[in-house]
Amino acid sequence: MTDNNSPEPRPGFFRRVWNGFWSTSGVVTVGFTLIAGFLAGIIFWGGFHWSMEMTNTEEFCTGCHTMETNLGEYRETIHYNNRSGVRAICSDCHVPKEWNHKVKAKIMAVKDVYHEVMGTIDTPEKYEDHRLSMAAQTWRKMKKSDSRECRNCHKFDYMDFPVQEARAADAHQRAIDDDMTCIDCHQGIAHQLPEGYQEKYKSVVEDLAADTGNQDGKTVSFAALRAFLGGDDATDVTER
Amino acid sequence: MLEFLGTVGGAVLGLPGVLGLALGMMTRNPIFGGVFGAVVAVIQAFIFAKFDFGNIAVFDLVIAIGVGVLAGVVGSAIRVKGTVA
Structure with a gap:
């Protein structure tokens, strides 16, 4: 029953919820609260x-x-x-x-x-307009992470070079020697390459090197990269 | 901006956010809570860098520490608010 003569006005809905949330419980035990919290945690985390x-x-x-x-x-x-x-x-x-x-x-x-x-x-036209910049974003991410997602399945350590084609085995050995990463060569592995991709990739690598100051000491050899890709421009972008 | 928001989200839902909050709830002192959160952030960065300080990304570490400190302080506030004695 509501006491209409109460001097204090009834708090609003959100205030009552807030007060109720922080009030002590005289109904359930600590054990119940812990077990219920544990189960609720499993359910919520599982759902998430x-x-x-x-x-x-x-x-x-x-x-x-x-x-x-x-x-x-x-x-x-x-x-x-x-x-x-x-x-x-x-x-x-x-x-x-x-x-x-x-x-x-x-x-x-x-x-x-x-x-x-x-x-x-x-539209296909808009897609083509943005293809290079979208690809560059992904290349940047992969180069920065040392092609982390590729390496979930592909690792140099697991490669049996004698079983590979001679060209692939040679390229992978050179990639190890030059401290290169998967995306340095395999840019178009799952999607079509846009026009001008080589220049764009070069700028991505240069930007990354400038951002990080090439602190990790890794050498990005564009001579090797160009050779893999069939280009003839053999220029080292960053050197130790 | 997107990179920043993503890093913050990752820290909030990662150890600095979750364990930082939990450890913060173990103390009434917000300074201790913040320190606990920061320590968790550093430990997490160290673990994810495969125990090599050279692999730790400074940007990610700074964000993680910030989130950890905030989570720890909020945890302490919850402890203060949520206990009656």
Whole structure:
């Protein structure tokens, strides 16, 4: 029953919820609270993790209209169809496995939703206009992380060079010797390469080297890179 | 900007945010709470760098420490607010 003669006005809804949240409980025990909290934690964390994994599926990634071009190109590559029947889907190459990097990538991927809504690349012409800059973003990310996502499956240590084609074995050995990373050579492995990609990739590497001051001491040998790609410009961009 | 927001989000949902908050809730002193959060951030960076300080990204570490300190202080505030004695 409400006391209409109460001198204090009844607090608002949010104030009552806030006060109730911080009031001591005279109903349940500490043990009950702990067990209930533990179970609720499992349920909420499980739900969160499940949702996160759902966004890693190919259906989710290609659910947007703007990803159709990407999907078509990827379906023509060895990462989609191959003799061994192993498939790398979008998230295998574009989403890190480690938790901290994965959450960061997921938050940054919100930009894809924005561009889908804004129609930034909703026509083939617009897509082609943005192809180089989109590719450059991914190259930068992969170069910066030493092609971390490639290395989830491909590692130099696991390669049996005598079984590889002579050209591939030679290229991989030189990549080890020159401290190169996967994306230095395999830029168009899953999507078509835009025109002028070599120059763009070179500028990506130069920008990264300038940003980091090349502190890691790694040498980016464009002589080797150009040789792999069939170019004739043999210029070392950064040297130790 | 996107890089910054992503790094902050990763730290909030990672050890600095979650464990920092939990450790902060173990003390009423917000300074201790903040220190706990910062220590967690440094340890996390060290672990993810595969125990090599050379692999630690300074930008990520600074963000993680900031988030850890905030989480620890908030944890302490929750402890103060949430106990009656």
